[in-house]
Amino acid sequence: MKVINTIKELRQGLKKERQAGRTIGLVPTMGYFHEGHLELMRRAREECDVVVVSLYVNPTQFAPSEDFESYPRDFERDKKFAENVGADYLFCPSNAEIYLPNHLTYVEVEKITKRLCGASRPHHFQGVTTIVAKLFNIVMPDKAYFGQKDAQQVVVIKKMVDDLNFDLEIVVVPTVREEDDLAMSSRNTYLSDAERVEALVLSESLQHAKRLIDSGERIAQKIKDEMQELIESKPQVNLEYISICDNRTLEELSRVQGETLIALAAKVGKARLIDNIVIKM
């Protein structure tokens, strides 16, 4: 595995791969790898000739009040993981390599970035789409891999790809969970033992919603109310939102129908956690 820090060097390497007719898979990450990241890499490894993992904690998707500084980082550990899983290139640029001192250009996806997590993180998705567009232009992958854990990110990036005619396929990989069903997240490291136990209510509430729907419930508000009651029984879990929405437009639904995303966000101690399930009717 080659560890590469500059755009120029990465492009030179990938140009040769492309000229040799090899397909390229990109796994964009912010590092501190867990099984969720590794699943993305394994899937890319299966489907593409060349696997590029980018590791960059992108400052423009954090608000000043958020955890950019404290976001967990462990390069040596990440490097071993990526190498073990068979990545070919680990691209770890500096901030100066990615953002010119007078950077002025942003990719903005309207409407769907303002809902769900966008309501409390108004500039987050502009940071995400901008860095992902840059990575797409740098790597020019055939396929790019994202986790379903970040459901809204998936919807937003797919929309950007369609709207801006990026010539690549977005592959969405199922959420990887701990044995007790907590969705894997680099931010789980922020949780105390007691917080971690209470955080299980998030996936439990989603499973409860699924059971309600399986037993015939369709009224979104009733499902949300029961989820909220469950979550509020845990004093250390501060619910930010529950959304039951169309999985393409992210518009709130009054009744569960079509491809429905049930998504939530909550603060548990210092960690802002998200989780979701998709129900196909």
Place this chain on the structure above:
Amino acid sequence: MKVINTIKELRQGLKKERQAGRTIGLVPTMGYFHEGHLELMRRAREECDVVVVSLYVNPTQFAPSEDFESYPRDFERDKKFAENVGADYLFCPSNAEIYLPNHLTYVEVEKITKRLCGASRPHHFQGVTTIVAKLFNIVMPDKAYFGQKDAQQVVVIKKMVDDLNFDLEIVVVPTVREEDDLAMSSRNTYLSDAERVEALVLSESLQHAKRLIDSGERIAQKIKDEMQELIESKPQVNLEYISICDNRTLEELSRVQGETLIALAAKVGKARLIDNIVIKM
């Protein structure tokens, strides 16, 4: 020359060209070709193996009050011109081909799009950068050709290319002028004979500025005042702005220095005309 209406068909054609190792030059246009457009195509023809001319009057760069509907169009004439100059592909998509019914994504370049023409056309450059980003992703050219006539557009697109890491070169081609020095523009067709005579004051005022600078004047305001006086002597020419600014940041200069852009816009009858010169000190 192949005339192509769909993104899919264009991509199929260009994929083969690229696999054969041919370089691709893109000339993005809104049609109604004049010598300015043809110069872009000739330059692309000289420098690239494959010349793609796009012909698309992009609605998102016009405000509702502007001339999208009346913008001059003559497909058969344009087709002949492009063919005669040796273009390989003429890409003429419909609006439905370019914008999905629920298009939500825009490329926004901050600050430099708000100055000069951006002051009176606040959404214009967002429309330009979005369509150009789309064309770059569709065509994936090695080089793309733009006219110096649209000086601010050149600065904005170069900035977008740098900030979003598009892997291509922007080639800027000098403004082509009529015999009497009027900058060529598809919008010149809007001018009556009398208006056309008065419109000559625009290039004259730029030449006057150049003479002042050649004879030692450096104070931007003095140069602007003399230009304005000249222009205001023509009752049918309604000056919108004169800018003397840095040709990279578009920041107004108090003194002419470095690479200086002298740019202006004026309404003459129904036509909004722009012109500029660049002075290198």
